[in-house]
Amino acid sequence: MRLGGLLFDVLAIAAALAVKFLTPSPAWIETHYSNGVYPSIDRFVRAITGPLPFTLGDVLFIVASLALIVWWVRRLRGAPKGRRLAAAGPLLLRTVAIAGLLFVWFAVSWAFNYSRVPLADKIPVHNERTTEDSVTAFAEHVVDELSHNADAAHRELRKRPPTDGSNAEILYPRFVKVIERLGDRATFAPPHVKPTMFQPLFEASATSGFTDPWTHEVNLDASAFEFERPAIYAHEWAHLAGFADESEANFISVLACTTSKDPLLRYSGWILTWFNLPSSIRVKHHVSRQVYKDIQAIVARYRKQVNPGVEKASRAAYDQYLKANHVKAGFASYHLFVRWLTGADFDSDGLPITRLEVQ
Numbered sequence: 001m002r003l004g005g006l007l008f009d010v011l012a013i014a015a016a017l018a019v020k021f022l023t024p025s026p027a028w029i030e031t032h033y034s035n036g037v038y039p040s041i042d043r044f045v046r047a048i049t050g051p052l053p054f055t056l057g058d059v060l061f062i063v064a065s066l067a068l069i070v071w072w073v074r075r076l077r078g079a080p081k082g083r084r085l086a087a088a089g090p091l092l093l094r095t096v097a098i099a100g101l102l103f104v105w106f107a108v109s110w111a112f113n114y115s116r117v118p119l120a121d122k123i124p125v126h127n128e129r130t131t132e133d134s135v136t137a138f139a140e141h142v143v144d145e146l147s148h149n150a151d152a153a154h155r156e157l158r159k160r161p162p163t164d165g166s167n168a169e170i171l172y173p174r175f176v177k178v179i180e181r182l183g184d185r186a187t188f189a190p191p192h193v194k195p196t197m198f199q200p201l202f203e204a205s206a207t208s209g210f211t212d213p214w215t216h217e218v219n220l221d222a223s224a225f226e227f228e229r230p231a232i233y234a235h236e237w238a239h240l241a242g243f244a245d246e247s248e249a250n251f252i253s254v255l256a257c258t259t260s261k262d263p264l265l266r267y268s269g270w271i272l273t274w275f276n277l278p279s280s281i282r283v284k285h286h287v288s289r290q291v292y293k294d295i296q297a298i299v300a301r302y303r304k305q306v307n308p309g310v311e312k313a314s315r316a317a318y319d320q321y322l323k324a325n326h327v328k329a330g331f332a333s334y335h336l337f338v339r340w341l342t343g344a345d346f347d348s349d350g351l352p353i354t355r356l357e358v359q
Contacts, residue, residue, distance in 0.1 A: 005090075009096070012097035012098070012101050012104075013097055015101070015104050016101070016103045016104055019108075020103070023115050027117060029112055029113075029116045030116045033112045033116070034184070035184065035186065038242055039186035041109060042188060042240060042242075043189075045216045046189070046191070046216050046240075049215045049216060050217075054195070055194045055196050055197070055215075055217050055219060057212035057214060057215040057217050058198065068095065072091060076088065106213050109214055110214075110244070111244065113242045114245065116183075118245065118248070119245070119248045122183060123344050123353075124344065124353065125340060126344075130339050130342055132281075134343075135281060135338065136281055136283065138338070140285050142270055145266070145270045146270045146271065146288070146291045147288040147291055149266045149267040150288050151288070151290055156264040157227065162229070162230075162264065164192075164233055165190070167233055167265065168191075168233065168237075170260065170262045171257070171265060174255075174257075174260050174265075175238075175241075175252070177349070178351065179241050179252060182248075182252065188240055188241040190237060191236065192218070193233065194217055195222070198219070199222055199223075201314075202221045203221065204307040204310040204311070205306070205307075205311050206306045206314075207221060207314065208220065208224060208228070209233070210236070211239040216240055218233075218240070220232055220236070225301075228268060228271060230269075231253050231269050231272040232272075235249045235252075237253075238253055250276065254270075254273050254341065255350065255351065255352070256269070258270060258273075258350070259349070271294070271298075277338060278338070
């Protein structure tokens with residue numbers, strides 16, 4: 001290996017290690033990244049990838065994977081038979097170096113948001129309201145809201161078959177108010193939803209949506225029902241707005257949807273909440289016939305599409321990914337937003353009271 005190539009590898013790996021282990025404080029990230037350079041980065045990246053009619057992230061993943069395989073095969077075949085094992089060493093080093101640069105891109109483009117000030121530090125929570133009895137009472141409220149909004153939501157579906165764009169237009173004013181309350185000083189344009197070649201994997205792994213941290217593109221499960229899509233869309237939009245934590249994205253989605261004047265958005269938000277309630281909760285209130293049909297349709301789709309092995313492997317991998325990015329609860333973090341919904345104080349506009357306002 002030439003000295004220049006070795007220097008490249010060492011510097012790339014060193015840069016990745018520095019990004020991983022020398023992350024600035026949450027306060028610094030909040031001020032100078034999430035509310036500093038990140039909004040400009042998002043606008044720049046989406047200006048390139050947004051107009052494309054396909055998901056650039058899918059293409060880059062396939063091309064990079066194939067190129068890596070071809071490169072390894074050619075290099076190893078081109079080495080003398082007795083030297084192939086020795087040739088693998090420099091190849092492995094270069095592969096690690098390239099992976100390091102991709103990690104730096106991942107962090108700088110989006111993932112530093114994992115280290116911003118968490119919502120748990122911004123929102124005062126009354127622990128006495130997060131008991132099993134309190135959550136049960138909240139679950140009863142969720143049931144009532146679902147039943148109250150279901151028929152109106154389906155009337156909206158019949159009147160105006162919604163698109164993700166029309167949902168975004170209605171959602172935008174509430175979404176902006178929510179992210180401003182929770183710490184964003186910039187606004188973030190609604191993302192374009194794109195088809196993905198990984199749709200079969202979405203279905204098999206029970207993945208409802210995905211935000212590409214490198215290209216800032218959004219994919220939603222194409223099989224999701226129209227009354228589910230607004231909340232799923234808002235969740236992914238929250239990621240692009242700099243809230244990387246899954247529970248924070250769920251919290252933003254639910255607040256933006258359930259406080260909307262549009263019954264379809266409200267219903268979608270309460271559906272998302274329902275499926276994130278603790279499995280131990282048993283409610284006494286009965287849902288309406290329409291709500292029951294919708295919940296059963298979601299469960300039936302899940303049973304038909306999801307491969308238990310794929311789902312288990314996907315969750316295990318994502319659990320480790322989240323923990324590696326400072327999300328201690330891992331995959332379980334999806335459900336933690338229920339604690340904020342039950343234990344926080346909210347103003348007359350339905351927005352949470354933050355510590356700054358309390359002070």
